[in-house]
Amino acid sequence: xxxxxxxxxxxxxxxxxxxxxxxxxxxxxxxxxxxxxxxxxxxxxxxxxxxxxxxxxxxxxxxxxxxxxxxxxxxxxxxxxxxxxxxxxxxxxxxxxxxxxxxxxxxxxxxxxxxxxxxxxxxxxxxxxxxxxxxxxxxxxxxxxxxxxxxxxxxxxxxxxxxxxxxxxxxxxxxxxxxxxxxxxxxxxx
Numbered sequence: 257x258x259x260x261x262x263x264x265x266x267x268x269x270x271x272x273x274x275x276x277x278x279x280x281x282x283x284x285x286x287x288x289x290x291x292x293x294x295x296x297x298x299x300x301x302x303x304x305x306x307x308x309x310x311x312x313x314x315x316x317x318x319x320x321x322x323x324x325x326x327x328x329x330x331x332x333x334x335x336x337x338x339x340x341x342x343x344x345x346x347x348x349x350x351x352x353x354x355x356x357x358x359x360x361x362x363x364x365x366x367x368x369x370x371x372x373x374x375x376x377x378x379x380x381x382x383x384x385x386x387x388x389x390x391x392x393x394x395x396x397x398x399x400x401x402x403x404x405x406x407x408x409x410x411x412x413x414x415x416x417x418x419x420x421x422x423x424x425x426x427x428x429x430x431x432x433x434x435x436x437x438x439x440x441x442x443x444x445x446x
Contacts, residue, residue, distance in 0.1 A: 257321065257332035261395050262388040266408045266421065270383050273375065273402070274364075280401055282368040288312060290363050293345055293355035306353065310341045311363065317344055326411055328392045359414075359432040371398045378414070379434050381422050 265273075288311035295306040297319070304321040317338050324330035338344045345355070364375040371389035387402070389395040403409065410417065418424045426432055 257319070257334045259329040260320075260331040260333050260388065261329045261390065261392055262331075262386050262411075263328055263395055263399055264410050264412065264417065265385045265387070265399070265403055266410060266417070267382040268375070268385050268407055269405070270375065270377075272405070273385060276402055276404065277366050277368065277373060280368055282366040282373065285365040285367055285372075286311075286313075287364045288362070289360060291341070291360045292358070294357050294359065295348060295353045295355050298352070306348070308338075308341060308344055308348065308355075315339065315341045315344070320413075322413055325413060325416055328395055328411055330411055331413060357426070357430050357432060359426070360434060362434075368398055368401070369394070371395065373398065373402065378418075379432055380424060381418060384417070 290309055290311045292307055292309035295308070297304050297306060301321075303323075304319070307316075307318045307320055309316055309318070315338050316335050318333050318335040321332045322330060323332060348355075360379075362377040366373045366375070371387060371394045374386045374388070375383060376386060377383045385402070387395050387398050389398065399409065410421070412420060415426055418426045
């Protein structure tokens, strides 16, 4: 498994943050409504799970494992690109895996200094940004450039952000998604 190196900047002001990225020369890579199914591994391990995710252009199957939620490189992941969300979900079901929940979020991706910045809007919580790079130094360097408002920064994964920052246990939410027309309005926001 490879180490994922990322920090999350919580509760950002979306318009200000995008203006800051653009002023630094960040290049927009795209905007996506991401849909994902989350499966428990066997035996169940609260720090390890399977994620099947699509953004409409790319679909991936990933095993994620949290080793230290307080470290930039605290999550390991093993990922493969698959070409069909529904067929992959069906294969997982045939192997005995039932999704524990369905989740969606809206993601805008920028590239700055060879480091990816994802601005994520999720249901029920404020928008945040993730900085993911090849090294801890890359992540910390970009953080210094973009976090001029001194937003709160964490290394928590999505589930921990919901639970520990906002008091919402998404493990108990079968479908975490936007309202009927919310994702269309998210797609129109620039």
